[in-house]
Amino acid sequence: MRKGLELPMNTLVVVAIAIIILLAVAAFFTGIFGKSGKKWEYKQEFDDACRIYVANGCKGSVPEQVKNAYAKWVSDGKKTNYDDLPETEKPRDEELKRMCKCLV
Numbered sequence: 001m002r003k004g005l006e007l008p009m010n011t012l013v014v015v016a017i018a019i020i021i022l023l024a025v026a027a028f029f030t031g032i033f034g035k036s037g038k039k040w041e042y043k044q045e046f047d048d049a050c051r052i053y054v055a056n057g058c059k060g061s062v063p064e065q066v067k068n069a070y071a072k073w074v075s076d077g078k079k080t081n082y083d084d085l086p087e088t089e090k091p092r093d094e095e096l097k098r099m100c101k102c103l104v
Helices: 003-030 032-055 064-074 093-099
Strands: none
Touching: 032 064, 064 093
16 A cells, blocks of 8 residues: 555544444434333343242243233333233233243
8 A cells, every 4th residue: 555545544444433433422312222221121021020930830821910021021111011912912821931931
């Protein structure tokens, strides 16, 4: 590479990195990263409800606490009641038990 082209190439690399950083900062402040964080919290709530169900031996039908935590997780917090989910988004009890790692 020629010496004359070295400075402009370095400058382009620095400018590209600066633009990427600025876009990341803008995304952070507009809340784009926050939505995925909430989704993670809802998944944790579902996992916690599953742990309690598994600790009780996975006996009987899946408890409302697990179902409602599932609804909150899949709807990004818009629905907190399992019965409010459309029928197409409601898994059967066996599927929920599998998600909770119960032996079906």
